[in-house]
Amino acid sequence: NRVKGQQPHVAVLAFPFGTHAAPLHNLACGLASAAPHVAFSFVNSAKSNATLAAVDSAPPNLKFYDVDDGAPADFAFDPRSPEEEIDNFMRVTPGNFRKGMEDAVRRTGGATISCVISDCFLWFAGDLAAELGAAVPWVGLWTGGSRSLSVHLYTDLLRETVSAGEKGASDVESKVDDELGFLPGMAGMRLCDLPEGVVSGNLNSVFARLLHRMGLELPRASALAINTFEGLDPAVLIDFHAKFKRCLPLGPLNLLCPPPSRPDSTGCLEWLDRQAHGEAVYIGFGTLMTPPSAELAELAEGLEASGAPFLWSLKKKFWPLLPAGFLARTADRGLVATWTPQARVLEHPAVGVFVTHCGWNSVLESLVGGVPMVCRPFLGDQHINSRSISHTWKIGVAFPEKTMTKDEVAKALHVVLRTAEGKKMKERACALRAVALQQVQPGGSSSENLRALVAIISTS
Numbered sequence: 001n002r003v004k005g006q007q008p009h010v011a012v013l014a015f016p017f018g019t020h021a022a023p024l025h026n027l028a029c030g031l032a033s034a035a036p037h038v039a040f041s042f043v044n045s046a047k048s049n050a051t052l053a054a055v056d057s058a059p060p061n062l063k064f065y066d067v068d069d070g071a072p073a074d075f076a077f078d079p080r081s082p083e084e085e086i087d088n089f090m091r092v093t094p095g096n097f098r099k100g101m102e103d104a105v106r107r108t109g110g111a112t113i114s115c116v117i118s119d120c121f122l123w124f125a126g127d128l129a130a131e132l133g134a135a136v137p138w139v140g141l142w143t144g145g146s147r148s149l150s151v152h153l154y155t156d157l158l159r160e161t162v163s164a165g166e167k168g169a170s171d172v173e174s175k176v177d178d179e180l181g182f183l184p185g186m187a188g189m190r191l192c193d194l195p196e197g198v199v200s201g202n203l204n205s206v207f208a209r210l211l212h213r214m215g216l217e218l219p220r221a222s223a224l225a226i227n228t229f230e231g232l233d234p235a236v237l238i239d240f241h242a243k244f245k246r247c248l249p250l251g252p253l254n255l256l257c258p259p260p261s262r263p264d265s266t267g268c269l270e271w272l273d274r275q276a277h278g279e280a281v282y283i284g285f286g287t288l289m290t291p292p293s294a295e296l297a298e299l300a301e302g303l304e305a306s307g308a309p310f311l312w313s314l315k316k317k318f319w320p321l322l323p324a325g326f327l328a329r330t331a332d333r334g335l336v337a338t339w340t341p342q343a344r345v346l347e348h349p350a351v352g353v354f355v356t357h358c359g360w361n362s363v364l365e366s367l368v369g370g371v372p373m374v375c376r377p378f379l380g381d382q383h384i385n386s387r388s389i390s391h392t393w394k395i396g397v398a399f400p401e402k403t404m405t406k407d408e409v410a411k412a413l414h415v416v417l418r419t420a421e422g423k424k425m426k427e428r429a430c431a432l433r434a435v436a437l438q439q440v441q442p443g444g445s446s447s448e449n450l451r452a453l454v455a456i457i458s459t460s
C-alpha cells in the first residue's frame with residue numbers, strides 16, 4: 001500500500017467507552033516512542049480523547065483525531081442505560097472512523113495508512129484495513145483478560161452446548177453451575193460467570209451482537225495484541241497461539257508502556273504512608289460502577305466492623321448514601337476520596353487487600369501490587385475475572401451471594417488480612433507479580449512481543 005520511501009502511518013482506532021481507550025493510548029504512546037520514524041494517528045471520540053491524561057505529553061509522532069460519537073445534540077448520559085451511548089456510537093461506525101482516517105492522511109501530508117491497530121470491539125477494522133490495501137495489516141488489541149476473550153471466540157459453541165435461544169432462559173438457569181471445562185483453560189469457570197448476552201439475557205442487543213461478530217472476525221487479524229502476560233493463563237494462551245496468526249501478550253500494559261504518573265490530588269499516598277504495612281483496605285469499583293445504595297451501606301458497616309484502616313475511592317455524589325455518622329466515626333482510620341491514583345495505591349506497601357468490581361485494569365494493577373482481592377463483580381467480564389481470582393489463581397475471595405452484606409464484608413476482610421489462608425493468597429499474588437515484572441523486562445515475553453509489533457508496523 002505504502003509508496004516506497006513514504007513514512008509508515010499507523011491508524012489507532014479506539015472504542016471510546018469505559019476504560020477502553022486508556023490501555024490503547026498507553027500502547028500507542030509506547031509504540032510511538034519505540035518507532036519515532038512512524039506516524040501514529042489516534043482516532044477516537046472527542047469526549048474520550050479529552051479524558052486521556054497524557055494527550056499533551058504524547059510523543060510528537062502521535063496525533064489525535066476526533067470522530068463523531070453519534071450522540072444527538074440533546075443527549076444526556078443515563079447511568080441506568082449505559083448501552084445507549086454505545087448504540088449511538090455503533091450506528092455511525094465505521095463511517096466516522098473512515099472519515100477520521102482520511103482526515104489523518106490529509107493532515108499527515110498525504111502519508112497513506114500502512115497499518116490499522118484497533119480495539120478488538122471494532123470488529124469491522126479488518127475490513128477498513130483491507131479497503132486501504134491488501135497488504136495493510138489489522139492488529140486488534142483486547143484490553144481485557146484472556147478468559148474473557150475466549151468466551152467470545154467460542155460463543156457459538158457455548159450456545160450450542162446449552163441450547164441457548166432454543167429452550168429459553170429458564171433452561172440456561174438450570175445449568176448456571178455447569179462448568180466450562182470443555183473450552184481450553186476454562187476449567188472451573190461456570191455458565192453463571194459468562195457475561196450477559198453470551199448464553200443468557202438479550203442475545204440480540206447491540207452489544208451482544210457486537211461481541212459475537214467480533215469473535216467471528218478476530219481470527220482474521222494479522223495479530224492479536226492482548227493486555228495479559230505469559231504465565232497467567234497458560235492453557236488459554238496456548239489456544240490463542242494456535243487460533244491467531246500472531247498472538248502478542250503485552251501485559252501488564254501499564255508496566256510495559258507506563259502512562260505518566262497521576263498526581264496524588266487527594267493526599268491518598270501520604271495517608272497510606274502513615275498506615276502499618278499490609279493492613280489497609282483499598283476499595284474502588286472503577287470508573288462506571290457504584291454498588292446500589294443498600295449495598296453501599298452494608299459495605300460501610302462491614303468496614304467499620306472489621307476495624308481495619310481503609311481508603312475508599314467514591315465519587316462525592318455518593319457520600320450522602322453512607323450510613324449516618326460513618327465518616328465522622330471512622331475519620332481516625334479511614335479516608336474516603338473522590339479519586340485515587342489507583343495503580344500507585346495498589347503498589348503501596350500499606351495496602352493489604354483490594355475490594356474491587358474486578359474490571360480488568362483494576363485486576364492487573366492489583367496483581368502488579370501483589371495485593372489479594374475481595375471481589376464484587378457487577379457485569380460483563382467482571383464475573384469471569386472474579387472467578388479467576390477466587391478459584392483459579394486463588395488470590396482472593398468472592399461473596400457467596402455475589403452481593404455485599406455487613407457480615408460477609410467483615411468476614412472476607414478477616415480471611416484475607418488475618419488468616420493463614422489470606423497469607424497464602426498474598427504469597428500467590430506476589431508470585432504472579434514476579435512473573436508480570438519478569439515479562440516486561442528486556443528479554444521478557446511482553447517486551448519481546450512489543451518489539452515484534454514494532455517490526456509489524458515498521459515494515460508494513
Ligand code: UDP
Pocket residue numbers: 018019020284285286287288289313338339340341342343358359360361362363365
Ligand atoms: N481509577 C483510578 N482511580 C480511581 C478509580 C479508578 O486511577 O479512583 C482507574 C484504575 O486505576 C483503573 C481504571 O480507573 O485503571 C478502571 O479500570 P477498570 O478496567 O478496572 O474498570 P472500568 O472503569 O473499566 O469499569
